Amino acid sequence: MPDALPELVITGPTLADFEDARARVSEAIAVTPMESSRFLAEVLGSPVYLKCENLQRTGSYKIRGAYNRMSLLSEEEKTRGVVAASAGNHAQGVALAARQLGISATIFMPVGVALPKLQATRDYGAEVVLRGHNVDESLRAAAEFAASTGAVFIPPFDHPDVVAGQGTLGLEMLDQVPDLQTVIVPIGGGGLISGVASALKQKFAAEGRTVRIIGVQASNAAAYVTSLRNGAATEIPIAFTIADGIAVRKPGALNFEIIRESVDEIVTVTDDDIARAMLVLLERAKLVVEPAGAVSVAAILTGQVKDSGTTVAILSGGNLDPMIMERVISRGLAASDRYLKLRVMLPDRPGQLARVAELISEANANVIEVLHTRHGRNALISQVELELSIETRGPEHVQRVLTHLIEAGYEPRIDI
Known part of the structure; x- marks a missing residue:
């Protein structure tokens, strides 16, 4: 007789919540491609697939969580509008979701935000306010705006509706690769991996199977590594990293609890590792992926993922500033x-x-x-x-x- 599966502790959304969220977000998202990678399969020694959320609407998975959260607002809340703060992907996700749902959106962005991200957010119909020199300062300004106007604040990761929306990606991947055994996920605040891990762990448990979830952080912004070691969500100083999309000082409270229960391992990669992964994706897969979105592939290339069986690496975003792209390619060439x-x-x-x-x-x-x-x-x-x-x-x-x-x-x- 096989050993009994360990009892799954459920924190946050249930499997039914994820399935309901999937029905809602299907109105706004694209089903993104799942591409096999012969090159990465040779590196890993197992089949490898790339889940191309870099080709999602707005260029990242963020539209999933934003749309799910905002579609559940009451009519009275929708009339008050929404507010968010972001340097890029979350801003665009909220802006497009608001346009789809007929809700006014105000987005606070740092003064030095990349021009393509600023323009894209405006093009989706949001009012953009440049405030502060980093995302933390923009977040404070957004909170003040919400308090003074009554607008509903849409958090980037620490909310059950956002987690449920991001988890729809896990269910979608399972449709495309039913025999998946390992999933590699970028981690910033933890919204994506907490959703994907929880949805898949619950789905697999219901079917009597197991799945391995591996998270990846930039080595200069590894808040989850420190937090898990300390046993509590811990704020850390952030050094410079090219993966600014996952440079988050402190895990979300809900996300931390889900990750502690559902994620099997977290590894870190350097900026040189990330740049090399971006170059590999560009040359071998013909995919443009932002630094934060390429950390899953960097983990494979550096040998930190082993004995994984059929593996899916999530490419979480593709919003890459052309000016940064030139520098990253040069760095990737040097690292290689x-x-x-x-x-x-x-x-x-x-x-x-x-x-x-x-x-x-x-x-x-x-x-x-x-x-x-x-x-x-x-x-x-x-x-x-x-x-x-x-x-x-x-x-x-x-x-x-x-x-x-x-x-x-x-x-x-x-x-x-």
Whole structure:
């Protein structure tokens, strides 16, 4: 006889709540594609599918929770309008949901918000107020607006109706991959993973099966790692991360309890890991994914997910500022050893620049940028400093370039 399944503790929405939410949000969302990935399957050793919420309306899963919450407002509440605060995806989700439901929406966004996200939120019909220099300051302004006007505040993650809406993604994935065994989910405040984990755990328990849920956070913004270790939702300082969409200081109270009960493991990835994952998705899957949405793939590429069986990695969003995209691609190339910056000290005499270029050519690398200066900080009066940006083809090729220069008598230094 097989061992009995552990009793499932249910906090927050029930399976019936998730199914009811699915019927509601179907009015507003797209059923996003589920793409298989041969490349990631080779890395993991198991079938891997990509759930493309980057192709969802508004460019992320956020429309699910926002629409479900707002569709449950009373008629009196709808007449008061809604208010939210966000630097991007939640703003767009609330704005579109409000337009679909005929509700006026005011969105507070930080002063430095990316122009594409600002314009998209306005295009969906919301009134945008730029207030504060970060999301925390925008949230305070939104709370003050709600208190003074009576507008209903729509939280980004810490509400059962929002969790139920996000959990509809789990039920949708199960329709597309009935034999899924592991789901990898990005974590910020916890709305998405608490919904997906709870919906799937309840569904699988009802069928006598189990499913493994793995959450992924940016290493510079891992509030859940700290909170689970402390046994309580804990606020942490946030260092810079390119995955700003999941850079949340403190878990939601409801989300934390659901995650503590339903999520099997949480791992972290660095910015370099994320940039490399974005590059892989762009090249191999032809998908544009924002940093926060790519952390699930980064966890696979870094070997932090193993022995997982049929696996679904959620790509939670695709709202990527083109200006950031250029920088992230460069970082991803560097992290993959396909873009190399070198500094080389040369004797200040004719022919040295040409000689270095010749050596790099002999190593089958391509120079794309050169800075030649007598004002390098470490240069002697008889030297010049050469800074080179070079296209390479991976770690072995990088080593070949370096070795070729060293054997010719130069001392190249990699510029981080």
